[in-house]
Amino acid sequence: MPYRPTEATRRNAELKRAGFLRAARELVAARGFGAATVAAIAAECAASVGSVYSYFDGREDLLAEVFRSAAGHELEVVRKAVAEAGPGAPERLDVVIRTFAGRALRGRRMAWSLLFEPVTPAVEAERLVYRRSYTDLIAEILRDGVATRAFAAQDTTLAASAVLGAISEALIGGLRPSDGDEPAPSPDGAAIVEGIRLFCFRALGTEETL
Structure with a gap:
C-alpha cells in the first residue's frame, strides 16, 4: 500500500x-x-x-523564496501607505519616498541585502521583479501627476526608473555594512530622506516638497 x-x-x-x-x-x-x-x-x-x-531544491531555491517573502512584505507596506495617503500625486510620491527610505534606514542590513548585496542568479531574478514592481507603482503616481500638472510633462516610465534609482543609490552610504568588526555608524536618516525627497521633486519639475 x-x-x-x-x-x-x-x-x-x-x-x-x-x-x-x-x-x-x-x-x-x-x-x-x-x-x-x-x-x-x-x-x-x-x-x-x-x-x-x-x-x-537547493540553497538558491531557498534564498530566492526568502528574498521574495522579505521584498514582498516591504512592497506591501509601501503600497498600503500609498493607498492611505492623500489623493494627490505629490502626496503619494512623498509617501513612497518616506516609507521606502525610512524603512531601509531602520532595517539597514536587510535593506542592503535586498538592494545591493551580490547574490545568486535566482535571487537576482527576484530582485528584478521587485524593482519592476516599484517602478510600476511610481510610474502610476507620475502619470497622475503629469495629468494634473503637478509634475512636468515627461516619459513617466523612464522617470519612474530614475526616481527609484535615485532613492536606492542615495541610500548606499547609509546602508553599507562596516568592513570591520565595529558596526557602521548610524546615518542621519532624516537628512538622507529629506535630501532624496528634495532631489526627486525638483527632478520631476516641481519645487513642492510638502
Whole structure:
C-alpha cells in the first residue's frame, strides 16, 4: 500500500519548512545572504543539512523564496501607505519616498541585502521583479501627476526608473555594512530622506516638497 501523508504529517512538514525559511530570513537580516548557508540554517533549527534539502531544491531555491517573502512584505507596506495617503500625486510620491527610505534606514542590513548585496542568479531574478514592481507603482503616481500638472510633462516610465534609482543609490552610504568588526555608524536618516525627497521633486519639475 502506498504511503499517504496524514493531516498531521502534512502540518508537521509545513512547520519544518516554515522554520527553515524563518531561520534563513533571520540570518539574512543579521548578516546578509552570504551568511545564510544551508549548514547555518540547519544549525539554527537544530536539524541536519539533509533535512533542509528535503524541503527545497537547493540553497538558491531557498534564498530566492526568502528574498521574495522579505521584498514582498516591504512592497506591501509601501503600497498600503500609498493607498492611505492623500489623493494627490505629490502626496503619494512623498509617501513612497518616506516609507521606502525610512524603512531601509531602520532595517539597514536587510535593506542592503535586498538592494545591493551580490547574490545568486535566482535571487537576482527576484530582485528584478521587485524593482519592476516599484517602478510600476511610481510610474502610476507620475502619470497622475503629469495629468494634473503637478509634475512636468515627461516619459513617466523612464522617470519612474530614475526616481527609484535615485532613492536606492542615495541610500548606499547609509546602508553599507562596516568592513570591520565595529558596526557602521548610524546615518542621519532624516537628512538622507529629506535630501532624496528634495532631489526627486525638483527632478520631476516641481519645487513642492510638502
